[in-house]
Amino acid sequence: MHLFSQMKSRDIVPNCFTLPIVLKSCLVGNAWREGEEVHCDVIKGGFGANPFVGTTLIELYSGERSIEAAYKVFGEMGERNVVAWTVMINGCILCQNIVSARRLFELAPNRDIVLWNIMVSGYIEMGEMVEARKLFDHMPNKDVMSWSTILNGYATNGDFEVCERLFEEMPKRNVFSWNVLIGGYGRNGRFFDVLGAFKRMLVDGDVCPNDATLVTVLSACARLGALDLGKWVHVYAENNGYKDNVYVGNALIDMYSKCGTIENAVDVFNRMGRKDLITWNTIIGGLAMHGRGADALSLFHQMNNARVQPDGITFIGILCASTHMGLVKNGMAYFQSMVDDYSIEPQIEHYGCMVDLLARAGLLAEAVDMVKRMPMEADAVIWAALLGACRVYKNVEFAELALQNLIKLEPRNPANFVMLSNIYGDLGKWKDVARLKVAMRDTGFKKLPGCSLIKVKDGVVAFYSLDERHPETKKIYETLKGLTKLLTSCGYKPTAAAEDKKRVGISSSL
Numbered sequence: 001m002h003l004f005s006q007m008k009s010r011d012i013v014p015n016c017f018t019l020p021i022v023l024k025s026c027l028v029g030n031a032w033r034e035g036e037e038v039h040c041d042v043i044k045g046g047f048g049a050n051p052f053v054g055t056t057l058i059e060l061y062s063g064e065r066s067i068e069a070a071y072k073v074f075g076e077m078g079e080r081n082v083v084a085w086t087v088m089i090n091g092c093i094l095c096q097n098i099v100s101a102r103r104l105f106e107l108a109p110n111r112d113i114v115l116w117n118i119m120v121s122g123y124i125e126m127g128e129m130v131e132a133r134k135l136f137d138h139m140p141n142k143d144v145m146s147w148s149t150i151l152n153g154y155a156t157n158g159d160f161e162v163c164e165r166l167f168e169e170m171p172k173r174n175v176f177s178w179n180v181l182i183g184g185y186g187r188n189g190r191f192f193d194v195l196g197a198f199k200r201m202l203v204d205g206d207v208c209p210n211d212a213t214l215v216t217v218l219s220a221c222a223r224l225g226a227l228d229l230g231k232w233v234h235v236y237a238e239n240n241g242y243k244d245n246v247y248v249g250n251a252l253i254d255m256y257s258k259c260g261t262i263e264n265a266v267d268v269f270n271r272m273g274r275k276d277l278i279t280w281n282t283i284i285g286g287l288a289m290h291g292r293g294a295d296a297l298s299l300f301h302q303m304n305n306a307r308v309q310p311d312g313i314t315f316i317g318i319l320c321a322s323t324h325m326g327l328v329k330n331g332m333a334y335f336q337s338m339v340d341d342y343s344i345e346p347q348i349e350h351y352g353c354m355v356d357l358l359a360r361a362g363l364l365a366e367a368v369d370m371v372k373r374m375p376m377e378a379d380a381v382i383w384a385a386l387l388g389a390c391r392v393y394k395n396v397e398f399a400e401l402a403l404q405n406l407i408k409l410e411p412r413n414p415a416n417f418v419m420l421s422n423i424y425g426d427l428g429k430w431k432d433v434a435r436l437k438v439a440m441r442d443t444g445f446k447k448l449p450g451c452s453l454i455k456v457k458d459g460v461v462a463f464y465s466l467d468e469r470h471p472e473t474k475k476i477y478e479t480l481k482g483l484t485k486l487l488t489s490c491g492y493k494p495t496a497a498a499e500d501k502k503r504v505g506i507s508s509s510l
Contacts, residue, residue, distance in 0.1 A: 016047050020056040027056075032064045049078035055087050062091030067100075082110045086118060093122035113141060117149050124153035144170075148177045155184035175207050179216070186216050194220035195229060209236075211245050218251035222258040225454075230255045234268075250278050257286025266295075280308055285317035293321035297330075312344050319353035323360055331357045348374075352382045359389030364398050380409040387416065391423045399423050 007014065014022070019042055026035035039057060047053045054077040061070035074080070074088045085108040092101035105111070105119050116139045123132035136142070136150045147170045154163035167173075167181050178201050185193040198217045201209060209217075214237050221230035234252055242248045249272045256265035269275075269283045280303045287296035300318055303310065315338045322331030335354055338344045351374045358367035367386055371378045383402045390399035399420050406416040417436050424432040452463045463470070470476060 014041060014045065016050045016053055019045070019047060019053050023053075023056040023060050027060045027063045030063075032060075035060045035064070048073075048076055051077060051079050051081055051084055055084050058084070058087045058091055062087070062094050065095055067091060067095040067097060082108070082112050082115065085110075086112075086115045089115065089122075090118050093118070093125065096126070098122055098126050098128070113139075113143055113146065116140075117146055120146070120149055120153075124149070124157070127157055129153055129157050129159065144172050144174045144177065147171075148174065148180060151177060152180045155180050155187075160184050160188055173207060175210050175213065178207055179210070179212050182213060182216050186220055191220040191223045195224070195226065208240070211242055211247050214242060214248050215251040218248070218255045222251075222255040225259050227256075227259040227261065230259060244273050246272065246274050246276055246279065250276075250282050253279065253282045253286060257282070257289060260290075262286055262290045262292065275306075275308075277308060277311060277314075281311070281313045281317060284314060285320070288317045288321035288324060291324045293323075293325035293327070296321035310342060310344075312338075312347055312350065315342075315344065316349050316353060319350060319357065323353060323357040326361055328357060328361050328363065348376055348379060348382070351376075352379075352385065355382050356385045356389075359386050360392075362389075362393050364389060364393060364395050368398055368401070378405065380406055380413075383409065384416070384419075387419050391419060391426065394423065394427060396423060396427065396429075 007018075019038065022038050023035060026032070026038060039060075042048055042053055042057065054073055057073045058070045061067070061073065070088065070091045074084065077084060085104065089101045089104050089108070092098070092104065101119065101122050105115070108115065116135070120132050120135050120139070123129070123135065132150060132153055136146065139146060147166070151163055151166050151170070154160065154166060163181070163184055167177065170177060178197070182194055182197045182201075185191070185197060194217060198209070198213070201207060201213070214233055217233055218230055221227070221233065230252075237243065237245070237248050237252075249268055252268045253265045256262065256268065265283060265286050269279065272279060280299070284296045284299050284303075287293070287299065296317060300310070300314070303314070315334065318334050319331055322328075322334060331354065335346065335350065338346065338350070351370065355367045355370050355378075358364075358370060364386070367389070371382060371386070383405045387399055387402040387406065390396075390402060403416055403420045406413070410416060417439060421433050421436045424430075424436065454461055454463070463476070
């Protein structure tokens with residue numbers, strides 16, 4: 001705009017090529033008032049009927065959500081090509097006026113594949129998948145983006161079974177199609193299927209994964225603890241041009257942190273040429289999760305020296321690091337600094353970290369006081385953290401308070417009863433244990449068994465506590481007995497509390 005002003009001050013008349021560029025810059029910079037001033041120059045210069053200038057004006061007013069002004073420009077255009085119709089219809093969709101968009105779509109004299117895809121996308125954005133599918137079925141000459149658009153619609157609107165079926169029907173697929181399927185599996189918690197689809201994509205060989213694919217796969221590896229596959233993806237990324245990709249780098253730090261190899265995460269962090277806020281947050285959170293609080297706090301200071309502005313997620317990592325190190329005063333200081341120095345309003349996650357910090361340090365009364373002073377109601381995570389600390393410090397009073405609130409928040413979660421029952425058991429209060437066992441039974445729900453994931457050959461296998469459905473159950477339990485004997489021979493002795501739990505029929509999952 002500065003150059004445009006200089007141009008006018010020197011009496012240089014803009015033409016039909018200058019004006020669209022200036023209008024585009026106003027759109028990108030959300031400079032609506034300046035854009036309207038340029039519109040005056042359009043009218044003065046007699047460019048109102050120019051399709052190139054008119055189309056850019058429609059985009060500007062659509063971005064401003066002034067659909068009436070956009071339609072006025074559209075109506076004054078002497079020549080409306082398919083691009084002008086497409087931009088006008090897309091403007092209606094941006095303003096969530098799907099009825100007007102469809103009316104214009106039906107009036108359009110020429111409809112190319114781009115216009116069809118935009119109209120289908122409009123229905124998808126409105127959540128109207130029935131209309132989107134009807135239009136898709138009537139679409140002539142569907143291309144791969146048409147298929148990918150409707151595929152993404154089913155994935156984002158929650159009908160993933162149809163999405164899977166449609167994927168199999170596709171005559172041709174591109175990387176976006178694969179990413180819709182793989183990303184859909186990830187959003188639905190089907191992490192095994194993420195890895196399966198990724199392997200299938202590589203075997204098919206027609207389409208190469210991009211950075212979005214690799215990020216989703218690395219996230220699944222992190223959730224499943226599939227370290228070997230994660231390392232393979234790391235090598236693949238470096239050999240295929242993603243070595244300096246910040247998104248892949250962030251995903252690798254997260255994967256290595258969650259798979260227990262924090263040194264690899266630190267190595268990836270140190271090798272990254274460009275780091276964004278997510279990079280710093282991920283490594284700080286990973287170090288805190290591994291109990292390396294001093295390193296996490298040191299990186300926080302490096303982050304400040306690098307002039308990277310922290311956000312709320314950064315402080316979650318910092319407060320967790322303080323918790324693992326038992327630095328109550330430091331944690332309180334960071335919590336206050338978040339408000340005073342960075343103007344970040346504490347959210348429930350930050351209060352949860354503070355309650356956990358105080359509770360783990362044995363300051364249970366202060367933790368309860370923090371809960372009472374919170375500007376929002378404590379959630380189940382906070383009360384569960386307090387309940388867990390009560391078991392460590394054998395505080396029945398606060399444990400019962402925590403359970404009362406947990407029952408209100410999670411009436412169907414029997415795990416809360418188990419936690420308090422363990423506290424009673426540790427104190428030898430077996431009548432209270434029996435009473436809680438009856439109360440837990442009355443909920444009608446059973447505590448979910450413990451689950452472990454391990455990598456076996458080229459896949460990941462899940463093992464559940466007390467599960468006898470596995471095809472090799474007999475061999476598994478024989479191995480478990482052997483490990484138990486080995487532990488016993490090395491001096492391991494189960495605690496009296498554990499034996500007492502067996503006596504009253506309460507078992508804990510490993």
